[in-house]
Structures are given as structure tokens and as C-alpha cells.
Amino acid sequence: MTLTTISQLVSAGLLDADQAPGLEPVAETFRVAVTEAMARPELAAQFVPTLAEMLTRAEELSDPIGDHAHAPSPGLTHRYPDRVILHATQTCEVYCRFCFRRESVGASGHLPEADLTAALDHIAATPAIREVILTGGDPMVLSPRRLGALLRRLDAIPNVDVVRFHTRVPVVNPARITDELIAALDIRPAVWVVVHTNHPAEITPEAEAAFRRLTRAGVPLLSQSVLLKGVNADPDTLEALFRALIRNRVKPYYLHHADLAKGTSHFRTTIAEGQKIMETLRGRLSGIAQPTYVLDIPGGHGKVPIGPGYLEPRGAQWQVTDPRGQRHAYADVTNGDVQAPAPAPILTP
Numbered sequence: 001m002t003l004t005t006i007s008q009l010v011s012a013g014l015l016d017a018d019q020a021p022g023l024e025p026v027a028e029t030f031r032v033a034v035t036e037a038m039a040r041p042e043l044a045a046q047f048v049p050t051l052a053e054m055l056t057r058a059e060e061l062s063d064p065i066g067d068h069a070h071a072p073s074p075g076l077t078h079r080y081p082d083r084v085i086l087h088a089t090q091t092c093e094v095y096c097r098f099c100f101r102r103e104s105v106g107a108s109g110h111l112p113e114a115d116l117t118a119a120l121d122h123i124a125a126t127p128a129i130r131e132v133i134l135t136g137g138d139p140m141v142l143s144p145r146r147l148g149a150l151l152r153r154l155d156a157i158p159n160v161d162v163v164r165f166h167t168r169v170p171v172v173n174p175a176r177i178t179d180e181l182i183a184a185l186d187i188r189p190a191v192w193v194v195v196h197t198n199h200p201a202e203i204t205p206e207a208e209a210a211f212r213r214l215t216r217a218g219v220p221l222l223s224q225s226v227l228l229k230g231v232n233a234d235p236d237t238l239e240a241l242f243r244a245l246i247r248n249r250v251k252p253y254y255l256h257h258a259d260l261a262k263g264t265s266h267f268r269t270t271i272a273e274g275q276k277i278m279e280t281l282r283g284r285l286s287g288i289a290q291p292t293y294v295l296d297i298p299g300g301h302g303k304v305p306i307g308p309g310y311l312e313p314r315g316a317q318w319q320v321t322d323p324r325g326q327r328h329a330y331a332d333v334t335n336g337d338v339q340a341p342a343p344a345p346i347l348t349p
């Protein structure tokens, strides 16, 4: 059973009874849902409300990544020329305490038919759009019947090459990944599934079975995680998570720096802390297990990798830092204006 009230969280042992009264206003402001698979103490920080959420910093925003600044019609975000985000639903299986859409998720259910039609008309009328990202809310909360109908409408738009899901369902409620749902994903555009997961304890045997059902059906799996203080902001936890993912044929794709969502400063690290963690992981994990650490620039200016950087210009050469922190000179040598490579001085860190 999904826990949706403070008293249910207390009964499940995820909250102390003496904390409960103070948390009712938090639960009224930001919706609560914790699935059975996530109702465990080691995962509680992601889903159980705290008083810290009522503290809003001046820099925090209602719409940190600027979804609304690029919305040609309700439920559609068109930020980059070749792709759109379609918010097919605002419902999720769980409500994450750090969600950057926390002020909209859980509020309005599925996208009304008129808005969905307007969004699909925009996609069909804009041949530059090649990829449709279904997010939410969580698009995999839609029934296979409803999802299948939406996917068939996307299939009928010739310029759509790729449909990408952003979802937490395979980890937070793996039982939803049924044969019927997988059959609905079998359409002409390539379907990619990006699983949002933040902690190795989320990768349960049931989640692994859901990954297997998807990969056996030929669906490529990627992951995205959010760097969260008190949850995963240390190299050991992230190493365990990324190892569990590649073991299950899920390629770690993005590690997001936590967005400036309201009431989430207690989760946020500094960028320097994030870079340090990524630097440590580069020495430990193979390339296929490394996500790109990214920042969504507040205000809707897009997503960029934020390092750490391994290359700096040094006169006519480059200085490259290896995974152990040692620096090396590198000279560009091409078949044009060939530079005589200078003897590479080894610089101490």
C-alpha cells in the first residue's frame, strides 16, 4: 500500500510520532506518497517530509529549470529545437522531497485531451522536433491502455524518431512494468527509458526484474540521479549505485546538481563538492559507469556539464590532469600546422 499521510508514515515506522503534528503543514504544501518498495528507513530521506522544506531561500524558484518559459501550449516544453517535453500527467508513484517540479506534481492529474491534442499538433507542425520526452509527473503511471493510445498518436507523426521516458516506476513500483505495458512501447519511434534512481538500496530484486523485462524487449535503459546531501552525496554510495546499474544494463547518464527548487536547500551540495565526488569516481569506475555531472541553469537556459575539468590551456599546449591528480602536458599534433611536441614536463599537482 502506498503511504500518503503523516499518520501512515508514523505507523510504518518512518517517522516518530512526536514529529507528526509539526509535519502536517508540510504534507499539505507538498504532497506525500511512498510506495511499499520505498518505505524503508535507508530511503526515507528522499520521501518523508521534514520541517526544512518550509524554509525557502531567496534564490529558490517555483520553476527552477524554466519549463513555463518555453511552453508553446499547456503541458508542453519546447526548449531545444529538436526535442520537446510532454507532461502527459502530473501524477507520480512517489513524491520526492527534492523534486524540481514539486509545486506542480500531484496537483492536476493527467493532461486534458484538448491540451494533449494541442501539444501533438505542435509536434506534428514542427518538423525540427525529432524527440519527445515524456515526463511529468511520471508517464509510467498511465495505464498501458492510455499510454498505448498516446504512443500510437506519436507513432503517427513522421518527424518523431525517438520517444524518451523519464520515470521512477521501474524502481519505486516495479510491478507496473507488465507485459502489457512493454507491448505498448513497441512502436516505430525508438523508445528509450531513463530511470530516475538515487540510492543503491532502490535497486531491489524486483527492480532488477523490471529492468530485465525492459531490456529483453529491446528497450535501452539509461539512468539519471540527483546529487543529494544526506542521501547519496559521497563517492561510496554513488559507486555502489552506478555499479548496480551497469550490472543491470542501465547506463548511468546524468548526475544532476540539485535544482533551486523551493524548500530544498538542505539537500543541496556545492558544485565544488559534486566535482570532488566525480573526480574520485573517475579513478574508481569504468567509463560506462560514469554519468555526466550537469547543472540545469536556472531560468530555463539549458543543461550543461559542470566538470570537473581535466584540461586547461597552457600557452601553446594543454595541461591535462589524470585520475590520480597528476598533471601532464599535451601538444596538439595534426596533419596541418604540425607543432613540434615539447618534451612533456610532469607538473606536480
Ligand code: SF4
Pocket: 091, 092, 093, 094, 095, 096, 099, 100, 101, 102, 105, 136, 137, 138, 168, 196
Ligand atoms: S517521481 Fe520525478 S516528477 Fe515525481 S516527484 Fe519524484 S522527481 Fe518529481
